[in-house]
Amino acid sequence: MSQNAPLSDEPVPDIATLDDLTEHLKAAAQVELSTIPLYLYATYSIKTRGYSQWAAGEPAQRTMIGIAIEEMLHLTLVRNLLVAIGSGDKVRFYSESFIPKYPAPMLMRTPELMLALRRMSSEQVDTFIGIEKPEQAELMAESIRPYHSLGEFYERIEKGIKLLSSEDVKPENRIDWNAARERLWKFQYHRGYWNQNGGSDQPLLIMDEDSALQAMEIIVDQGEGARGDHGLLPDPIVRTDDFPPQELGKWQASHYTKFSDIKKGLNGIGVVQDDNGKQKFTIDSPDVIWPVMPDPDIDKLVEGRPVRDLMVLSNAAYCYVLALLDAIYREPMEAIDPKDTEPFRTSRRYGLERSFVAVMQGVLYPIADLLVRTPLTAEDLKAAPTKPVHAGPPFQYYAFTKQPQAELLEMCNALIPYYPALGGDDGVQRQIALLPEVDLPES
Numbered sequence: 001m002s003q004n005a006p007l008s009d010e011p012v013p014d015i016a017t018l019d020d021l022t023e024h025l026k027a028a029a030q031v032e033l034s035t036i037p038l039y040l041y042a043t044y045s046i047k048t049r050g051y052s053q054w055a056a057g058e059p060a061q062r063t064m065i066g067i068a069i070e071e072m073l074h075l076t077l078v079r080n081l082l083v084a085i086g087s088g089d090k091v092r093f094y095s096e097s098f099i100p101k102y103p104a105p106m107l108m109r110t111p112e113l114m115l116a117l118r119r120m121s122s123e124q125v126d127t128f129i130g131i132e133k134p135e136q137a138e139l140m141a142e143s144i145r146p147y148h149s150l151g152e153f154y155e156r157i158e159k160g161i162k163l164l165s166s167e168d169v170k171p172e173n174r175i176d177w178n179a180a181r182e183r184l185w186k187f188q189y190h191r192g193y194w195n196q197n198g199g200s201d202q203p204l205l206i207m208d209e210d211s212a213l214q215a216m217e218i219i220v221d222q223g224e225g226a227r228g229d230h231g232l233l234p235d236p237i238v239r240t241d242d243f244p245p246q247e248l249g250k251w252q253a254s255h256y257t258k259f260s261d262i263k264k265g266l267n268g269i270g271v272v273q274d275d276n277g278k279q280k281f282t283i284d285s286p287d288v289i290w291p292v293m294p295d296p297d298i299d300k301l302v303e304g305r306p307v308r309d310l311m312v313l314s315n316a317a318y319c320y321v322l323a324l325l326d327a328i329y330r331e332p333m334e335a336i337d338p339k340d341t342e343p344f345r346t347s348r349r350y351g352l353e354r355s356f357v358a359v360m361q362g363v364l365y366p367i368a369d370l371l372v373r374t375p376l377t378a379e380d381l382k383a384a385p386t387k388p389v390h391a392g393p394p395f396q397y398y399a400f401t402k403q404p405q406a407e408l409l410e411m412c413n414a415l416i417p418y419y420p421a422l423g424g425d426d427g428v429q430r431q432i433a434l435l436p437e438v439d440l441p442e443s
Helices: 017-044 060-084 120-134 150-164 181-186 207-222 253-262 306-330 348-372 404-415 428-434
Strands: none
Touching: 017 120, 017 150, 017 348, 060 207, 060 253, 060 306, 120 207, 150 207, 150 428, 181 306, 207 253, 306 404, 348 428, 404 428
16 A cells, blocks of 8 residues: 555455455554644644643643544554564554655545645644544445545454454464464553543553454544444544543543534633633634644755754654654563562663653654744745745654764754754753664664
């Protein structure tokens, strides 16, 4: 399946072989990765300094961060399943062919839905709603047809898992859940994750058919909503406050519902206007949204300009995150010593996992925050802007020529004279210096 290519309207056969399942899961990983830059770009465009995020309802920025983190969870769940079926070496996140490009049609979806990096707005949230929109079960019931929703796509994967776990297929196409259990455990990612801005689900260790189906359920339920008792239409309105206190945390609003709430203004942005709680600003108010450039691309900027180099650093930091995830999946996990009160603390695997969280919070976000606050001038852009526009993180492939951590640090050091905020005791420079080096396997 070509990267970012939409499906045709031709019938889609059922998943009947391990190769078919592997290709579907690789496509699923690309789909999940393609949503993360979209959600983060819109989130970064929200101004926070000088504007209260304590407006009525859940702050939109916090909601968006939580959704992006859950998409990262989905990405790891899909890769865990690839490892579990023996195809863990068939995918690499840090790869020019795997990293999504924008604008482009969403993979695995028809009719076409274009994905583009845009500031937060009602129009962009409509795209997010389209990504997560539930599909009616009457349509899902057709056994062979193109995919019209992510839920439908994952339902076909679930069906394939069930078939390939049964004795109804030839042994060479059957998932052998009993084989290499130690390796399955050692090379999956199921620690070093938390989401204080979203749901309580965690990375899942996939060891059998039940846990594989549970992983797919988490992805679909968080995205479009849990399927109701009637079994026909997914229920996108799954709110924690609909349940008694002892049940809180077991249910949460789906991404579809959260985006819908943001569109309606139920999730606040900015300060309230009066005692009635009316929102003074909305997601379409320029007062609280940075005018970031659509689909930022380093090729749109003049070489040698500091802001272009900052955008390149942003790309490199994004690619380091993906290379770090690849490294986590290559590094075996150690067995737990029952006598060890702080297991894993000195292991390389644990260090990689902790660094994954640190680089997202301490490197990727601060660089993006600097970019969205930086106005672009006629000297910066190859084509002079017709209206005020700011820079933004491009989320593009960056080809490392040295060891990634060392190259990141070198790039950051060169930019500090232009962007002193990158330095400091707890700045980006310091955070990069603390990151582990990761190897880049030959393609």
